[in-house]
Amino acid sequence: MFGKRRFPPETPSAEARRKPQSGAFRQSPDSAQSRLSEPETPVYTPTRDFERSDAFYETKKRTFATLIESIDLTALARTPGGTARKEIREVADEILKLGAPPLSGVERDELLEEICNDVLGFGPLEPLLAQDDISDIMINGARECYIESGGRLSQVPVRFADNQELANICQRIANRVGRRVDEATPICDARLPDGSRVNIIFPPLALDGPVLTIRKFRRDRLTLKHLVRFGALSEEARIVLEIISRSRCNVLISGGTGSGKTTLLNCMTGHISPDERIVTCEDAAELQLQQPHVVRLETRPPNLEGEGDVTMRDLVRNCLRMRPERIIVGEVRGPEAFDLLQAMNTGHDGSMSTLHANSPREALNRLEGMILMAGFNLPSRAIRQMITGAIDIVIQVARMRDGKRRVTHITEIVGIEGDVVTTQDLMRFHLVGEDENGQLIGGHRFTGISRPRFVDRARYYGLEQRLTETLSATDPVSPQPQAVHGYG
Ligand SMILES: Nc1ncnc2c1ncn2[C@@H]1O[C@H](COP(=O)(O)OP(=O)(O)OP(=O)(O)O)[C@@H](O)[C@H]1O
Numbered sequence: 001m002f003g004k005r006r007f008p009p010e011t012p013s014a015e016a017r018r019k020p021q022s023g024a025f026r027q028s029p030d031s032a033q034s035r036l037s038e039p040e041t042p043v044y045t046p047t048r049d050f051e052r053s054d055a056f057y058e059t060k061k062r063t064f065a066t067l068i069e070s071i072d073l074t075a076l077a078r079t080p081g082g083t084a085r086k087e088i089r090e091v092a093d094e095i096l097k098l099g100a101p102p103l104s105g106v107e108r109d110e111l112l113e114e115i116c117n118d119v120l121g122f123g124p125l126e127p128l129l130a131q132d133d134i135s136d137i138m139i140n141g142a143r144e145c146y147i148e149s150g151g152r153l154s155q156v157p158v159r160f161a162d163n164q165e166l167a168n169i170c171q172r173i174a175n176r177v178g179r180r181v182d183e184a185t186p187i188c189d190a191r192l193p194d195g196s197r198v199n200i201i202f203p204p205l206a207l208d209g210p211v212l213t214i215r216k217f218r219r220d221r222l223t224l225k226h227l228v229r230f231g232a233l234s235e236e237a238r239i240v241l242e243i244i245s246r247s248r249c250n251v252l253i254s255g256g257t258g259s260g261k262t263t264l265l266n267c268m269t270g271h272i273s274p275d276e277r278i279v280t281c282e283d284a285a286e287l288q289l290q291q292p293h294v295v296r297l298e299t300r301p302p303n304l305e306g307e308g309d310v311t312m313r314d315l316v317r318n319c320l321r322m323r324p325e326r327i328i329v330g331e332v333r334g335p336e337a338f339d340l341l342q343a344m345n346t347g348h349d350g351s352m353s354t355l356h357a358n359s360p361r362e363a364l365n366r367l368e369g370m371i372l373m374a375g376f377n378l379p380s381r382a383i384r385q386m387i388t389g390a391i392d393i394v395i396q397v398a399r400m401r402d403g404k405r406r407v408t409h410i411t412e413i414v415g416i417e418g419d420v421v422t423t424q425d426l427m428r429f430h431l432v433g434e435d436e437n438g439q440l441i442g443g444h445r446f447t448g449i450s451r452p453r454f455v456d457r458a459r460y461y462g463l464e465q466r467l468t469e470t471l472s473a474t475d476p477v478s479p480q481p482q483a484v485h486g487y488g
């Protein structure tokens, strides 16, 4: 029941009928890179000053309160964005003239802009949201704001007038996607209109005021070539990942929080053929698949009465009835692991997901743990057989101590010996040292295995020669294939 999937399947697909493209990847990494026109890794350089005086916030608070009393919010909601902003600015300017302490021209302009942002948008968050080089925004109560940029965390002097203003903005974010957040429902996952992922946690759970965490949506869609450019993987490893995706291997991407799992998953999906039907299941829709035939599904939390929730497991089970060719699950963390493995074992080759773990071996342990915890009452050996039959490749990513995200392992599941799932690393990142700026020095190296187990699949899709050539292209770190290791 849980053995390795029968391969190749009886009916050849459109991809299988394509001619092998031997030699297409023979270009040197340098020549391939020189054609890349993608931008370099962004480095954070603040483009505006966020520092404000207490008097500024006090004036803003008073002006805002008077403004809200004097405008018709219902009429405002019907006014187009540009006109509304102009009108709010005019009214706020009048209020300022009536008795606010004197402000410099620049301060006045900034105050008017912030008031417009407060009424129409996300207040002090707006300038941070507008800056493309910021990847995460973390607001810990009204007075503390951190950002991540270029892999580094730093504090910025962005402030909200008080926790109430921050709470209002959080509520506005939640309301826009039909959710609510308050003391009674203090946890909320949401999305901004631009696709950024948001988590909100309110008092009394958060002790120092509302906490808002935003994973910003990247406007420039990353590809595997960008990741090579960023040093996250080598050109050869990129080719192997592309072949893994095109040969319809079942893939698990493993890594810690914010290590780049979803980004890599997104990049891997870039090599899925446009004629496949793909169904994605996510907690907060983040993936940006480019194929024409994609169905996107999103889970739903329970309502105030604790009813009506739709779990990841519900989605994965339902999508099996939607005739998917590939299933992409944003992240597995619970009982849906069982359904995903079953789907992978029953003809949905090329399915992919991510999971939180610090090594490929730990990823398999966690997967097994999820199924055990869900109470399926299966013996461990049966679960391990199921995992071996379903997963072909585990890709490990990590955010390293220099702030850079790298692919650290491409590991293949080989089989099961006794009770132990056996795996072999095809590629590993080798750390050599550190330069004077604290940047880690190292390289991605193949382990010397030029004919991995999935070579049969690659052959079926006309990619065998490219795969074996690439895997033997660079000097292996050790001349001997790495010893197969087990887990369990
Ligand atoms: N190789 C990379 N180089 C530079 N930036 C990257 C790289 N990979 C990911 N990022 C950036 O890092 C941030 C986190 O990436 P991502 O959302 O993929 O992580 P994750 O592991 O899925 O996080 P989470 O555990 O929160 O789901 C994003 O802003 C993304 O744009």
Ligand SMILES: [Mg+2]
Pocket: 261, 262, 263, 331
């Ligand atoms: Mg993610």
